[in-house]
Amino acid sequence: MGAVATGVEEHDMSDVVINIAKDFTKSPGGRYMKDGSFSGELFREKFLVPKIRDAITQSNHVIIELDGTFGYASSFLDEAFGGLVREGYFDQKTLSKNLSFRATEPHVKYYKLLAEQFLSEATENSSVRERA
């Protein structure tokens, strides 16, 4: 496995674990950067997309750990994860193979279901951004 960027824990040879509470914030915000700090858009643009790209290039599997935060707004989860597809960064097939969620606390399992739902229901739309 290649070098792992700061903030991303090396789990085993094929998994890269991104813990939102440790690597991003314990108090995630809403949907867009313009509406406040630690938004889903910020997490996706500045953090999630680069990390997932790196991981995919190195044939790693990305696990998003949801435990450890105060909670999540549905708008954060939708923009962070649904936005990966809607904004045209990755397709459903790639993400279903390379991305999964982990929640151990009972109340966090709800957010896991929500994130999975947003991801599976997202479709690439006309507002696709050009890939970097």
Added chain:
Amino acid sequence: MKKISLKRKAWIRRHQRLAELSSLLEKRKRKERRRGTGSKLVTIEREGERHQIIAKVSHEVPRNFDIEANYEETAKFISEFRRKLDKSLLLRLAGQRVRARIGSAYYDLVPINHISLATALMFAAEYDRALVKIPEWNLATFDAHKWNPGVRSVLDQIGFMELLRIQKPTNSILLPGKMQITPFSHAEGIGNEEAAKLLMMVANLLGLRIESIDDAVQVLGPVRLFDAIIEATENTRLHAYENVTPEHANLVVKRWWMTGAVDQSEGRLTVVIYDRGATIPATLPRSAHWGRIKRGLEWFFGGEGESRPENDAVSLDLAMSRGKSSTGLENRGKGLKVLRRVVDECSKGRLLVMSRRGKYVYESGKKRVYSQLPVSLEGTLIQWELWRPEWRSMT
């Protein structure tokens, strides 16, 4: 020289006395007119200094200053207070000097017997708005030393005195067995960071052993209060102030205000969020879920299914009960159901939402109740009262 009879002399003396008395009365009346009826000597506190002036009480503050228990009187007072503040703000913003004169009117808070947490937040929000617009405005309190101790305690803890730059918040006037309140916070954006700070503070007030942010997450994360606060403040950010007219732009501060409180005797946690925006019922026609709500209104009232103040209770109920949508894009609307879920996560809980002329109450073990308010709230108020057994055991 004609001799004046004794009878005539007595008559003259009597009339001279009457004339003197009349003159004295006239002088007193002129003085009264200058000071106003009900003028009295009051102690004002302004920027840490105390002075005595003669002022007139012209605005009655409700004795039971409680936006839920004494709705109509309190809402009318807040509304009138806002109008007067707006008038004063406009004059000051136009560069006119509005100086306090001898005999000028003031709001006497001495007769208040009780103030609720939500009302204190609403009252403080009005002053906060004024000070955002005119930071140099030297607001003052009148006879604060005579305020009811419970009322003084609530206003002091919530940050009212600090807002008026009179004193820093202190724990010294906390009353045993009464609420401990967090100073109010506010923001224009989504309140995730403010929510985290509030949860840390209330966790400490609950007597929980909080040594790190992880402890607070562990204890209060399962309540899902954080998500609900984000939802409420996100609604304010996205919808409440989006259609502010140019003539009102000078008077509007696009903020929400929030406070929390803990009643140690009951093991109860209360969180209140308030905004002065367009209200939930008024903004529903612009929401992604309007189609379903409109159909509900059509079914309920017949006609076109419009969002009118007289339909607000039903509109609010429809907004609170709608389910999740099936696509990600549609989820960009309001998820007000999240507000209710907090109650379900506690052994006992109560959610109160008041917006424009609608009131909605969702309480553990009871059927939801929605009703029309007699006058508009002119904003949105959301309040959770929550009980969990582990909180009580640690108090």
